[in-house]
Every structure is written in C-alpha cells, then in structure tokens.
Amino acid sequence: MADSTVMIRVAFVGKGGAGKSTIAGTFARLLARGGEPVLALDSDPMPGMPYSLGVAVDDCPIPDDVVVPGPEGGPRWVLRPELDAAAMIERYAATCPDGVRYLQFGNLWGHVVRLQQAQHAWSQVVSELDRDRWHVVGDLPGGTRQAMFGWAKYADTVCLVVEPTVKSLHTAKRLFGVTGARWGPSRLVLVVNKARSDSDVDRVCERLELPAAAAVAYDEAASRGDRRGAAPLDEAPDGPLARSVEGLVAHVQSLYSSI
Amino acid sequence: MKIAVVGKGGAGKTTTSAVLARTLGRRGARVIALDCDTNPNLGLSLGVGDQETERLLTLREKVGEGTAEHAPTFHDILDRYGTDAPDGVRLSVITRIENPEPG
Numbered sequence: 001m002a003d004s005t006v007m008i009r010v011a012f013v014g015k016g017g018a019g020k021s022t023i024a025g026t027f028a029r030l031l032a033r034g035g036e037p038v039l040a041l042d043s044d045p046m047p048g049m050p051y052s053l054g055v056a057v058d059d060c061p062i063p064d065d066v067v068v069p070g071p072e073g074g075p076r077w078v079l080r081p082e083l084d085a086a087a088m089i090e091r092y093a094a095t096c097p098d099g100v101r102y103l104q105f106g107n108l109w110g111h112v113v114r115l116q117q118a119q120h121a122w123s124q125v126v127s128e129l130d131r132d133r134w135h136v137v138g139d140l141p142g143g144t145r146q147a148m149f150g151w152a153k154y155a156d157t158v159c160l161v162v163e164p165t166v167k168s169l170h171t172a173k174r175l176f177g178v179t180g181a182r183w184g185p186s187r188l189v190l191v192v193n194k195a196r197s198d199s200d201v202d203r204v205c206e207r208l209e210l211p212a213a214a215a216v217a218y219d220e221a222a223s224r225g226d227r228r229g230a231a232p233l234d235e236a237p238d239g240p241l242a243r244s245v246e247g248l249v250a251h252v253q254s255l256y257s258s259i
Numbered sequence: 260m261k262i263a264v265v266g267k268g269g270a271g272k273t274t275t276s277a278v279l280a281r282t283l284g285r286r287g288a289r290v291i292a293l294d295c296d297t298n299p300n301l302g303l304s305l306g307v308g309d310q311e312t313e314r315l316l317t318l319r320e321k322v323g324e325g326t327a328e329h330a331p332t333f334h335d336i337l338d339r340y341g342t343d344a345p346d347g348v349r350l351s352v353i354t355r356i357e358n359p360e361p362g
Contacts, residue, residue, distance in 0.1 A: 015298065017269010046267065142268030143298035167273065167300045170312070174298065 006256040008135040010189075011155035013179065015171035016142025018161045019193040023216065025052025026232050026245045027159075027252075028137040032098040039089060039134040040096070043105040043122065043151055044141040045115065050104075054231030055096040061106040062092055062118045062125075070120075077120035085128040088121070097234070101134075126154045144174045152179070157252060159189045162208070164200035169207050176208060187255070189213045191248060214248035216241055260288075272296075277304030284346035291337065292350045299352050305344040315342060315352045 008031070012024040025040065029052075032038040042049040050058035066088065067077035079088070093101040103125070106118035129136070138155055140146045152158060158179050162172045179188060190210040192201045201215045217240040225235025232241045260283075264276045273296070280292040294301035299319070302312030318340050321327035330336040341351030 015268065017267070143296070145297040166309070167303055170300055170303065170309070171298050174316075 007131060007133075008137070008157065008252055008256055009131075009155045010136070010157040010159055010252055011138035011140060011152040012159045012161055013140050013147050013152065013175050014142065014161035015163070015168045018142070018163050018168050018171075019216070020142070020161045021048030021139050022052045022222075022226075022232060022241070023159070023161055023191060023193065023245055023248070024137055024139040025049045025054075026242065027249055028100045029053060029096070029098040029231075029233055030242075030246055030249045031135055031137065031253075032100045037134050038098075038100045039093065039129075039136050040100050040102045041105075041126065041136055041138040041154070042102065043146060044139060045105065045107055046141065047104050047107055047139075049102065049139045050094075051226075051229050052231050052233075053096040053100055053102055054234050055094050055102055057094050059107065060092065060094050060102070060104050062088070062104070062121050064117045066092075066121050067117050075120055075124075077117050079121055079124050085125045086130065086133070088125045089134075097231075129154065143171065144178060147175055147178050156183070157187045157189060157255060158183050159191055159213075159248075159252075160208075160210075161191045161193050162204050163194045164192065164196075164204050169204065172204075172208055176210075185210065189248075189252060189255075191216065194218050213251045214244045216244040273300050273304045277301060277306075280348045281305065281344070281346040284348045290346075290348045292344065292348050294350065294352045302342070302344070302350055305348060305350055307342055307344050307350060311342050315340060315350070319352045 012020040014020050028038050028040040040049055040053060066079055066083055068080050070076055070078040089101055089103060093103040096102050105122045106115045136154060140151060160172055160175060162168050188210065190208060190212050192204045192212045192215045195201050195215045196218055201212050205212050219236060219239045219241035221236035221239050222232040222241045225232060236242060264272045266272045276292065280290050284290045292301060292305060299316055302315060322329055330339050337349055337351045341349055344350045
C-alpha cells in the first residue's frame with residue numbers, strides 16, 4: 001500500500017469506446033476498497049461511469065439552481081454563496097459500492113443549453129476541491145476535445161486508454177501531443193485495453209514510445225455484463241479486467257509514494 | 260441523398276460512414292464524405308492512409324488557430340480541406356469556430 005497521505009489525482013482519456021469509463025470506474029472502486037476516500041468525476045456529457053461503478057442511479061447531473069449569475073467582470077455563473085465544493089459533493093455526489101462518491105457533470109438527456117450552468121458549477125467545484133480530502137479519479141469524454149480545452153487540469157496523472165486499433169492509436173497520438181507537454185512521460189500512464197496478444201501490446205507501446213503500465217486482456221465475462229449494464233467488479237470480480245486494473249491501481253499508487 | 264451517422268464513441272460511426280461512402284461510390288454515385296468529428300479518423304477508414312488523415316487534421320487546426328482562412332464557399336472547403344479517397348469519394352474535414360471552455 002502506497003503512502004495514503006498523498007492523494008491521487010488521475011484522469012482517463014482516450015478514443016470513444018476504448019474503455020475509459022470501464023477502467024476508470026473499476027479503478028475508483030478498487031482504490032476505495034483499501035479504505036481510501038475516492039471521488040469519481042465524470043465530465044462526459046454522455047456519462048458512462050455509473051455502469052462500471054455499479055451505482056443504481058445513472059442520471060444525477062448537477063442541478064441548474066446551484067448557480068447564480070456571477071459578479072460583473074467575473075464568471076457568468078458562480079455557486080450559490082452557501083455552497084462550496086465540499087457541500088456540492090455532500091449533496092450531489094452519488095454514493096457507490098465500495099464507498100466511492102460519484103459526481104456527474106451533466107448529461108444531454110435534458111436541454112443542451114443548461115449545460116452552461118453546470119459547466120461553471122463543475123469548474124468551480126473542481127478547482128476548489130480539497131486536495132487532501134479526496135483521491136480523484138476522472139473520466140473525460142472520448143476524443144481530444146476536452147483534454148485540449150484543459151478539462152483535465154485537476155489531474156497530475158493522466159491515463160491514456162488505447163485499444164490496439166489504428167484509430168485508437170491515432171487518437172492516442174493526438175492526445176499525447178496535447179497532454180505530453182503538460183504532464184511529461186513520468187505522469188502519462190499508458191493502458192492497453194482489449195489486448196488479445198502480446199504483439200497487440202507491443203505495437204501500441206512501440207507506436208507511442210511509452211511502456212504499458214497495464215495491459216487489460218479482453219474479458220468475456222465482463223463483456224457479457226456490459227450488455228446488461230453490470231459492473232465488471234460485480235460481474236467478473238476475479239476476471240482479467242479486474243486483475244489488470246488492480247495492477248494499474250498499484251502502479252499509479254507507486255508514482256505517488258515516490259514523491 | 261444526405262446521410263449523417265451518429266452514435267456513442269466506439270460504436271462504429273466512422274467505419275459505417277466509410278463503408279457507406281465507398282459502397283455508394285462503387286455504384287457510381289458522386290459521394291462527398293464529411294468528417295465533422297473533433298477527433299477526425301474518417302480518412303483511416305476510407306483508406307487514404309495515416310499521413311493524409313493527419314495532414315487534413317493539421318489543415319483544420321490551422322483554421323482553428325486562426326493561421327489559415329476559413330473557406331468562403333462549400334466548394335472551397337472540399338477543394339482546400341479535402342482529399343481524394345478510393346472509389347471516387349471526396350473526403351473533407353469540417354470545422355466551426357467555438358470555445359467550450361468555461362468563462
């Protein structure tokens with residue numbers, strides 16, 4: 001177990017469908033099992049984390065009425081005066097198995113325009129979050145867009161989730177360009193997902209010139225669970241996916257214990 | 260005929276779009292394939308190759324940065340930000356100006 005006084009702040013990025021939410025949710029739960037306080041941050045407007053967290057509610061966006069118009073010359077919306085980051089989590093973050101708290105940015109089931117309020121509330125919560133209170137496990141939407149616009153700024157470690165397909169690799173290359181300068185290779189953690197052979201893993205590592213912190217084998221049982229919305233940890237607790245993510249958690253913890 | 264392909268990441272939008280475009284092209288239709296994804300990979304599925312796909316992305320980024328002009332007409336977009344793909348398909352990347360960052 002790594003030194004638990006240093007809180008992990010990790011964000012998962014990658015191409016859509018690469019398995020960010022699946023791995024991020026599983027990561028959050030496994031980290032929390034050691035008794036650590038874990039906050040899962042889902043900034044994807046089509047949130048996928050509830051399924052891997054195994055939380056009953058999949059629809060819990062930040063409500064609009066948490067913000068009021070901001071001061072002249074300041075942000076357009078700010079949290080109501082009686083609300084701060086801690087209160088926001090207390091009130092609006094869902095409680096998940098293994099004790100993970102889950103905060104959802106918003107979703108597109110509702111009206112798109114509303115997201116602007118949620119966006120301001122979100123960025124204020126994220127920037128005012130107590131560093132020493134929570135481990136943060138963040139899930140970004142697929143592609144390069146949010147990473148490019150600084151939505152992963154809260155993280156000091158970035159997990160790049162890549163499947164061994166050309167399209168996923170291209171996205172990873174682009175993300176590497178966006179994130180590489182900010183985080184540096186020691187804080188960019190490569191996860192090869194849906195690997196079917198060693199050569200799959202080697203190809204990804206060669207192309208990105210990064211070692212794989214974890215290679216997640218294709219998990220048939222977890223995939224079956226995915227069809228019903230069951231979390232990998234509930235469907236296949238000892239499967240290859242769960243075991244690989246356990247290794248990933250240990251790897252990321254080791255980055256923090258060596259500070 | 261104007262077809263838009265949508266869906267969750269990884270569901271197969273790009274692959275479906277590319278097969279659709281080339282199949283129509285093979286049957287003799289004149290086909291324009293527009294990549295509106297912020298993470299554009301359609302070139303890879305159409306078979307124009309890595310380098311050409313990246314070249315189109317770079318062109319588009321220049322427009323985003325303001326170091327290249329927006330194309331004034333639809334034909335200019337196809338001409339400047341496009342490339343020829345197999346089966347007679349013309350691929351072009353599309354962008355618009357916006358800033359989704361809070362504040």
